Each structure stands twice: as structure tokens, then as C-alpha cells.
């Protein structure tokens with residue numbers, strides 16, 4: 001069953017957003033992926049967001065860059081959790097994306113991540129954390145991920161040069 005929808009504004013966002021799908025796969029979480037541009041495909045955006053809950057989606061991850069209205073407009077059209085990923089842009093390094101996504105008006109939240117790949121990875125982990133509230137198998141895999149990460153950090157000291 002599909003649980004997470006990973007939506008991006010353009011195929012140009014995919015190198016960043018595939019960091020999220022890779023981590024979802026690693027955690028055994030099923031997902032679907034879509035390109036829906038807020039500005040070029042506004043009707044598709046509305047229809048997708050309005051039907052998402054009924055389609056069995058639990059969480060939406062949305063990545064967009066520049067005038068990044070996709071996450072906010074998805075959130076405006078659904079009460080599902082929407083996690084926003086600001087894509088790093090060439091002109092303003094993604095600060096434009098970040099401010100576009102994070103500054104939502106009270107009443108329509110978007111859980112906004114960091115700019116770029118760290119944000120995409122943390123979006124997957126945040127989606128997993130939401131799903132883990134009701135899914136013990138996801139909770140276990142999330143705990144194992146954290147333990148492996150801690151171990152890798154502890155062992156990293158041994159690889160320092162002289």
C-alpha cells in the first residue's frame with residue numbers, strides 16, 4: 001500500500017528529491033513520486049492534493065525551488081501532513097526556496113526542512129517518524145537507522161589523518 005507521496009515541481013528537482021526516495025526505500029516505506037508544478041499545472045496540483053487522503057496517502061513530501069509554492073499550495077488543499085524541501089537554486093542558493101516554503105500563514109502548516117539534500121533526507125526521516133506512531137515495524141527500522149548512524153559516527157574518529 002502506498003503511504004508517502006513524493007512530489008516535486010520539476011524534473012530538475014529530482015537529483016535532490018531522490019535522496020528522499022532512496023531513504024524511504026532503505027526504511028522499507030512504500031512511496032509514489034510525481035512531478036506537479038504549482039505554476040505550470042495548478043489544476044493538477046489541486047486535484048492531487050484534494051484526493052490524496054482518499055487515495056491512501058498518509059504523508060506528502062514536496063520539494064520545490066525558487067518561488068516554491070508547491071508545498072504550501074498542497075497544504076492548502078489537504079489536511080495531510082506536508083513536509084517541504086527547499087531546493088538549492090543557482091541564483092540565491094535556495095534561500096528563496098526556503099523562505100517561500102517556511103513562511104506559511106497561521107492555519108496552513110508546512111513542516112519545512114533544510115535546503116537541499118540534507119532537507120530531502122530529513123523529509124524522509126520525518127515522514128518515517130510520523131508513520132512510526134502507528135506502525136511498529138517502521139519504528140524498529142527507524143531505531144536501527146539511528147543506531148547504525150551513531151555507530152558510524154563513533155567509528156569515524158579512527159579514520160582521521162595524522
Ligand code: RP5
Nearest residue numbers: 009010012013064065066087
Ligand atoms: C520550481 O521551479 C521547481 O520546483 C524547480 O525547482 C524550479 C525550476 O524549474 P525548471 O525551470 O527547472 O523546470 O517550480
